[in-house]
Amino acid sequence: MEKINFTIRRGGAADLPSVHALVHELARYEKAEHEFTASVEDYRRDFEAGYFETLVVEAGDKIVGMALYYTSYSTWKGRMLYLEDFVVKEASRGQGIGQALFDAFLEEARQKGCRLAKWQVLDWNEPALNFYKKYQAVIEKEWWNGKIFFKAAP
Amino acid sequence: MEKINFTIRRGGAADLPSVHALVHELARYEKAEHEFTASVEDYRRDFEAGYFETLVVEAGDKIVGMALYYTSYSTWKGRMLYLEDFVVKEASRGQGIGQALFDAFLEEARQKGCRLAKWQVLDWNEPALNFYKKYQAVIEKEWWNGKIFFKAAP
Numbered sequence: 001m002e003k004i005n006f007t008i009r010r011g012g013a014a015d016l017p018s019v020h021a022l023v024h025e026l027a028r029y030e031k032a033e034h035e036f037t038a039s040v041e042d043y044r045r046d047f048e049a050g051y052f053e054t055l056v057v058e059a060g061d062k063i064v065g066m067a068l069y070y071t072s073y074s075t076w077k078g079r080m081l082y083l084e085d086f087v088v089k090e091a092s093r094g095q096g097i098g099q100a101l102f103d104a105f106l107e108e109a110r111q112k113g114c115r116l117a118k119w120q121v122l123d124w125n126e127p128a129l130n131f132y133k134k135y136q137a138v139i140e141k142e143w144w145n146g147k148i149f150f151k152a153a154p
Numbered sequence: 155m156e157k158i159n160f161t162i163r164r165g166g167a168a169d170l171p172s173v174h175a176l177v178h179e180l181a182r183y184e185k186a187e188h189e190f191t192a193s194v195e196d197y198r199r200d201f202e203a204g205y206f207e208t209l210v211v212e213a214g215d216k217i218v219g220m221a222l223y224y225t226s227y228s229t230w231k232g233r234m235l236y237l238e239d240f241v242v243k244e245a246s247r248g249q250g251i252g253q254a255l256f257d258a259f260l261e262e263a264r265q266k267g268c269r270l271a272k273w274q275v276l277d278w279n280e281p282a283l284n285f286y287k288k289y290q291a292v293i294e295k296e297w298w299n300g301k302i303f304f305k306a307a308p
Contacts, residue, residue: 023229038232038269052227073206073224075177075239077303078192085229110304115192117304120297138301143274145294146286149231150264150271 004059004095008104011054011066016043018063019054022087029090052084055104057097064092067105074116081109083119098131106135120145158213158249162258165208165220170197172217173208176241183244206238209258211251218246221259228270235263237273252285260289274299 011019020040027036046052057065065088072082083105088097109117121128123141132139165173174194181190200206211219219242226236237259242252263271275282275293286293 027230036230038228038230042232046227046233051225051233068227068229070225070227071205072226072236073200073222073238074192075222076181076186076190076192078196079200079205082226084227106302115304117302119300121300123296123298132300135302138299138303140299140301142277143299144277145292145297146273146275147292147294148260148271148289149292150269 004092006057006059006064006092006095006097006100008055008057008100011056013044013047015054015056015063015066016040016047019043019056019066019068022063022066022089023085025089026087053108055101055108057088057092057101059092064089065097065101067101069105069108071112071114072118074118077115079112079114081105081112081114081117083117086119102131102135158246160211160213160218160246160249160251160254162209162211162254165210167198167201169208169210169217169220170194170201173197173210173220173222176217176220176243177239179243180241207262209255209262211242211246211255213246218243219251219255221255223259223262225266225268226272228272231269233266233268235259235266235268235271237271240273256285256289 017040020043024033024036027033052068052070055067056063067083068085069081069083072080074080086098086101086105088101106117121132121139129139171194174197178187178190181187206222206224209221210217221237222239223235223237226234228234240255240259242255260271275286277295283293
């Protein structure tokens, strides 16, 4: 595989269709397209309202990866940056892009004066768990997620 | 036990010492005081900067409970409200305060046009799990938390 050149930069409103397409690709791969109900318009409105920020990976003139995150808060530690989603296009993997993107996310957390960064990983995802082990991340196994879904708001 | 009167209202900067004290009480109870490093000053600065919001429960002239939450974002569903912490003083339990507080949090999520509300619960916490069951909450058991802590930022 040829080594590709890539750049990581902060994503803007113009990148949201590409970010949405990357999430779509993953939902399709997981055969869960019906669960993916947020539209590009939702992303646009909520990005402008400050709900989240992104980092995007550019290779040539294409977006081949993205990290979507937002500030959150730990009552025990203080400021926290939460990595909600983190995707590298399948064809662009094995090039160190994921690591560079995760590093950029951690740097963003430090820049914002955060005391910690948090994310979630599926318990069966060995490659991801090994990846996070290299960062000496703390993996907590005793918390379950609770969720209540509302009827689609306008 | 006598039935007490209580009011739930949005918390302001003036309530942060009480919110901080409730978190402290819980950390002490869990024998984890050394893990609780965020100061009231941190809370003040970060509340003013919009990192989180609170609901507080007033009974008489005392704050006997609080919910601390912030907006977050689901790439699949859109706007999400995240309940980070939720405490009712031990002496004030068994009066329906927890339920009223959780209901107020859910109402807040609806008001903000959120598609879902999310929180975490410890896998051994049967009373909490039974409480959430009444809401027909979805409990996800297959996600682990990843965390990286930074040296204390100023």
